[in-house]
Amino acid sequence: MTQKLYGLLIFLSLISQAFAQTPPPPTPNLQKFIDDRLAAGESRIVIPPGRYHTIPQKNVHLRLENLKDIELIADGVELVCTETTRALNIHQCQNLTLQGLTIDYDPLPFTQGTITHISDDRLTHDITLSSGYPTNGKILAHKYEIYRNDTRTLRFGSYHGCEVLRISPNKLRITKPQRWKNKGAEQVGDPIVIECLQAKKGHLPHAISLKDSKNVTLSSVTLFSSPMFGFIENDCSKTTYLKCRVDRRPLSNDLKKRASARLRSLNADAFHSYNAPIGPRYLQCSAQFQGDDCIAINSEFHLILNHQQNNLRVLARRHMNLQKGDPVMFLDDRGIPHPLTTIKNIQPHHPLTDPEKQWIQTLPLSQKFKSSMRSTFLVTLDAPRPLPKDSLIYATNKMAEGFQIIDGSFAQTRSRGLLIQANNGIIKNNKINACHAESIKVAPEFWWLAAGPVNQLVIANNEISNSAREAIQITSHGAKRTDISPPGTHNAITISNNTILDSPPPHIYATSTAELTLKNNRAKKNGNHIPPVLEIKRCSGVSVDGKPFPPQL
Template identity: 45%
Template sequence: MNTDAGNGLRHCSTETQEASRSGSRLAMLFRSTLCTGIMACASAIAQEGGQDVMIGTDLDLQGFLDTELAAGKKRVVVPPGQYRVTPRKREHLRLAGLSAVEIVAEGVEMICTETTRALTIVDCNDLKLKGLTIDYDPLPYTQGRIIKLSQDNTVHDIELFDGYPAAEYVRNSKYEIFRPDTRTLRFGSYHQFSAEVLDAGHIRVTRKGRYMGEKVGDIIAIGTSTAPGGQIPHAVYTSHSAGVVLEGITLYASNCFGFLESDCKATHYLRCKIDRRAPGGDLKQRAQPRIRSLNADAYHSKHATIGPRIEACVAKFMGDDCINICGDYHLVMAANGTRLRVLAKRKLNIRAGDPLEVVAYDGRRLPDAEVISTRKLGETTAEELAFLSKQRMHAPFRQGKLGPTYEIVVDREMALPMGSTIRSANRVGNGFSVVDCDFGFNRSRGILIKASQGEVRDNRMEGCWGEAIKVSPEFWWLEAGSSNDVKIVGNRILNCLGKGIAVYAIPGKGGTAPAGAHNDIVIENNIVTKTAQTSIWVTSTRGLTLRNNTVDDAEGGVVLENCDELVGQETE
């Protein structure tokens, strides 16, 4: 008998004995179904001579959890195993309205069978999910090798590797190119491109932009979609929840972000892991090992009233940032005394009583205001659309694809030019913590912070293509905000292609914001080695503590602009 089949049968026998001892009819039924699936899977593997055509047991995981929770259980243990799960309404699993519940899924792998969301968590309080592994079969990307370049290098003919999605599933998204010798990125990524199907195993990518050094033989990854039931983004999405703990969760793939949270309070990510899956544990044989993990960001937090704690986590080889903690800026179109005409980014997440961060178009940060009232007005005017079309921002925003306009009444008169920004000062992730994490080998930034009262401590970052640690609002994306009281301490940064530590502010008008955009920033005891750009760059900051950092001087060492009230400047 094939060794894997024998192991499956032995596992089946053990699970049945455990169920019998437990006396649980539901657990017995679950494990009986599990064993039948394992035996069938083992038989299929044996018949194929060890070729793992399809790993995992078909399981209604949602139904199992719903039954356990409906019985009033506050602690649910999912029996270990690899389970193939079919999505319902574009979600493979949904946890909604739970309070003080613990779900233990150690040794459990959920294999998502369509490239849509793995897990949605909504309206939960003090929910703990522990140990779950998530992967996709089919994957949300395919992989291949450049076999031909046009004379001007703008056309790439690509042969897809066996074991990855076929050409018909390729989409015009997330195109990355890797060196075959180091299996790391050749450069960041191309954004403007189109993909053409040549046959089942070949595609042609035509790109724009300047040549970035790709060569025949380079390995590529490009996004795919296999979701007959429809697709929504991200692997794990948590919204309108408080005190959620995600412990020991492993993600090997996602069609977009790994973990996205929105409008949450004090989420805790503990020992979670995002990485490309090694061939020894992969779900099928592939001609080449996986070259990336997720298609986009690893951990992304929006609008949190208390920011996340991201502790002892890993994020490597994904297609965008490791961490982004942010809120939304909304654009001031006009100011008349205490009344502001405001164009919302999408939904307006500003409420009466909120403290309001106010930043003028030239980057001056004004004292915070308080919101008295909000009132929806309607659509943008022709004058406002003309102004937007000239801004340095994301193309859809320039085209006016934003939310409706509102009248916001504040507690004092303001003289603000068009293009100034406001945001709710308490829906941006304040109180965050990023500690003892291992990040890198991604196409963009390492840790991106736009919140206050937080720490970035004792992390390791290697091979990020953007800044390793960035503290800055981004007018381009209308992502808020400026930062107060942030400590960047004890981090190790190695071989990153952007700046090592960058704290800065670029206003909508351009240039560099004056001091006071950021306040009370501490940068100490960090080691920055072999960055391609400046080791530490700080602008627009009032109250900067800078001491006991070890940096390379080759690319500028430490550079300060528009900073005042500096405490210390000792570096090695």
């Protein structure tokens, strides 16, 4: 072969390779990139922009743990989780900043399709899954959601407790509980979405988990999907969420070709904070189309099994967050608060007895807790407290003191916009639209063991539109929701300069509050100004537009 001919063959080979469809290069190891730079002593780490497909290690795709005074710049960086388990752990960190990261999942933690048949009793739906959405994985009917075909917004909040049968890889049969017999406005042709999980070695919920951390800042972090909550924090102080966003990803830049755009962003809450001594700040954040609340902030109730003098036998909600020296209060089964006291000592106690297990099953609690609560403790108080058996105990120093929700945008959720069980906070300059429950709800919840009553809260300058229930609800009840808690359960709440648009009356519903101030709130219906409708029960020290309101006791 001549040298000239040989060169021509080489040239043709290179041209052929250039046009061949070759697989993309392997994704760089994002965890190793960060760990190497930390090991080199870098405190400001800039991650090269790009898409990083990650494989979870011990059910977590990326870990930032035990870091102090570190800044991670991830502008233009996308973390694609290859299994529907935890995306990011931020645990035991201090003064950590994470900027610019986008997180998504492939496979998605949900699948979606179209209703092709509805049974005569309206209980059973046949579903054809849409091209490009998961057909494998474990399908869970925690939140079966049905959307309108024209607006792609929720037709109904969601159905719970459904049964799912796979007819074929891309066909499902979903049966609603009997209580929905001959009920429901869904139609053939409506698009649906339902949870679908695929994790090879087990599943950890939530996309981003913060735990035992202080002064963490998440800036311009975007979540397009999550197997449960988006951002969750436990036992953290002074977390700042700045311009963080939860939304459904548009079809134009989705990870793969799909027959239709996504209906859902996350499977559950967008932002959730538990047990924060100093509360989080949500500044210019947004959340929409997730499967539950936009923002929830609370501490935890624990269940009192019995008591003798100043010794309480207590069943923990999950892990026990009470400690020696904590100031604690109580809410009894009628929703009545009992005075502040201090924990003198706390220690593990003997396991649940069979009668206790049987009694717990009779309580109006989520079955999730009835099945999982097992850890008992002996709590010694500094003074005796006569309390009913099924009273609740909570630490008042873990109530997200000083939280802020400012300049946010929250919309299109099957549940609440903002759910608040926290102290000395401010909610202002937010836009809240199309919540299928209350837009702003302030209330302890026995069902979820979510503490507690609220002291010092300002709700101001918010625009609330198209709320399916009360735009603003401040309330407290006993365990069976038959008793409204007395005035002074909540204290010092101001609701001022809010605009409520096209929402049902009462626009503001308030109970159980001492020193309640309402001022300059406005309402509109179909563009016309109307007086805001107020419903106030069992409150004291109420002022409406500068005038005393008769006590409702």
